[in-house]
Amino acid sequence: MKSLSKLWIPILICAVGLLVGVPAVSPALAATDVSGHWAARDMEFSMALGAMRTAADGGYHPDRPVTRAEAVAMIISGLELGFTPPGEPRDDMRYPSDVFSDVDGDHWFAAYAHAAADTGIVAGYPDGTFHPEASITRAELAVIMHRAFDDPGIAEGSDPEYSDAEDLPEWSTEAVQWVEAMGFMLGFPDGSFLPGELMTRAEAATLLRRMVEYRGNLFDIRGRVIDRSSDGSRLEVLLDDGNITTLQVEDARAYRGRERIFRRDVVRGDTVGVLLDSRGQVIWLEALNNSILGTIDRLDFTNDAMTIIPWEPG
DSSP: OOOGGGOSSOOOOOOOOOSTTOOOOOOOSOOTTTTTOTTHHHHHHHHHTTSOOOOTTSOOOTTSBOBHHHHHHHHHHHTTOOOOOTTOOOTTOOOHHHHOTTOOTTSTTHHHHHHHHHTTSOOOOTTSOOOTTSBOBHHHHHHHHHHHHTOGGGGOSSOOOOTTGGGSOGGGHHHHHHHHHHTSSOOOTTSOOOTTSBOBHHHHHHHHHHHHHHHTOSOSEEEEEEEEOTTSSEEEEEETTSOEEEEEOTTOEEEETTEEEOGGGOOTTOEEEEEEOTTSOEEEEEEEOOOGGGGEEEEEOGGGSOEEEEOOOO
């Protein structure tokens, strides 16, 4: 769960199951069908973030089409849009049926329906329904992503040039242009965009990470490892703000790029990104690609030779 100091709008994210018909459960950082998948890191990250959850059978179901409700809830919780959990009503809070006629108060998506309508990222269908269990297409998700960022001028330019551009619904053209320019959703090698193609849960997880990363709130903590215990369970990290903190990471899942690593593989000098749960415990750690410039204090060119003077905390 992201720290409250980083929210766009003050929110609290409660444990709400993101699968239709699945009761609320604690976030799981492991799924039975994720290992070896091309999007394993992104799917596990989405679970650590609290934006996606496993099903009752323990599976992530990466290749199953993501539903409209799942996609919207993922964006709301992952990008930290306005969210009021059940039990904390506002004076202007509407009942679920006032938002979408096919989402009643018992539906797991009910709490998200308010945030979705209030932030304007979805409007539903003309008859007042939302169709939460329906699968979502690439064009539809592009539009929702575009609205979530509320920055239509960021990708001004010509219309998208896809081999199937004539198949793009008129209402999606601007959004498709935007997601392509942002690098969130690209076309296929044959030059097509396939606007009617259904998005899978794995693809949605990858899109979520790209959006959160662009937004600049990918991690709760970021810094450089300056010391560690012999087994790697404790890290001393010099934070980007200049403070030093000690992190217990024995229960965290760790990645370097898209490769799952052991905690002992994180070494001094690594720049790490960390996610914390609601109790402040480390649940996710990434060893980030270091630039050599980040480890250099100065260059010495005396005696017609270049000597690298490494940076050391002090």
